Amino acid sequence: MSEIFNSIISGVGITDVIDVAIVAFVIYKVLGFIRETRALQLVRGLLVLVLITILSEQFNFYTLNWILRNTLQLGVIALVIVFQPELRRALEYVGRSKFITPQFAQMDKERVKVLTAAIIKAVDYFSTNKIGALIIMERETTLNDIAETGTKVNAEISTELLGNLFYEGAPLHDGAVIVRGDRVLAAGCVLPLTQSKTLSKDLGTRHRAGIGITENSDAISIIVSEETGIISIAVDGKLSRFLDIKTVEKTLLNIYLTQIPAEKVKVPFIDKIRRRRNAE
Incomplete structure (x- = not known):
């Protein structure tokens, strides 16, 4: 043997x-x-x-x-x-190559903080006034095919610009906004819907589209409900709901300042009490 x-x-x-x-x-x-x-x-x-x-x-x-x-x-x-x-x-x-540098990595930290603050201010306004919004943060996977379904904007990110794009009655308010680096690439974009059968029936097309794009790319979706004003973030096909504005800000800064891979992004935990309060 x-x-x-x-x-x-x-x-x-x-x-x-x-x-x-x-x-x-x-x-x-x-x-x-x-x-x-x-x-x-x-x-x-x-x-x-x-x-x-x-x-x-x-x-x-x-x-x-x-x-x-x-x-x-x-x-x-x-x-x-x-x-x-x-x-x-x-x-x-x-x-996806680790040698490919995302758009945000090409900017200094102060610039990233300014852009994040502009996005957060807009999201806070949307949530307070119950304005539906869907903001897609492009990362390593380019979203040119998605951008072509909407209207090219190619403008610098600002709170005012995002507010105008999602203003109710504006021609592009129903679609998604694609953010590439420090610029709004396109608006009024059509996203693929998630095929998941486990989602709550309370979630509408905006949430399903926000999840769907993260299933097909490493993008990050920020979603504001038009009915309730609840803020959600979709990462790698997973949705985190009932987020406050500080949580969203911390998540975005963690993503773009530390360059965490999409599949490893963890949205900070929100306790059940806060969820119940927001639901009410």
Whole structure:
């Protein structure tokens, strides 16, 4: 037994170890990605089909085995269609290079603070006066295709500009505003809606659009409800609601001054009492 073990070890080189390590890492990352998406249930269903196919072959169920085998062959194409949002998100994640510097990193801290203050002042005004708003902060993933659905603005960020864009009755107030660096890139933009089935029915199109764009990019969405004035932030497909203005300010400064990756951004916890008060 020891001789067999030694012969196996002697046949393993450094390249084999590196090869296995890379494959193991890739499988680990893929499984981790699947766990965070709705693909988990679909993968489970696929594994059940594969298991049934193997069992049907072992027990000589020829008809069932033939049907399942042909189904699995066509299943590759079906999986690409079903997993299209997840595959796109995964490819965008892989394509994000740490050497690419986000727009805000090119500005000094004082400039970032001034711009953040302008955004916060506008959001506070929207919340107080119950004006619906949807502000998308572009990061590493460019949103040119989204900007093309709206009207190009390309103007410096200011509280007054944001107030005019979201003023009720203004031509662009129903869409989203795309912020790139220190400028408003476009307004009145149409965003992809989230496909999540677990969201509250109380959330309207504005919230679903704000979540949807963060599922397809590393952008940050700031959402103000037109009905209640409640402020929310969507990051990496997850929505945090009932936020006060200080929490939003702290979150934005953490994102743009420390360059935290989108998937690791944590919006500060808001206790249940404050949530109940805001809901009331």
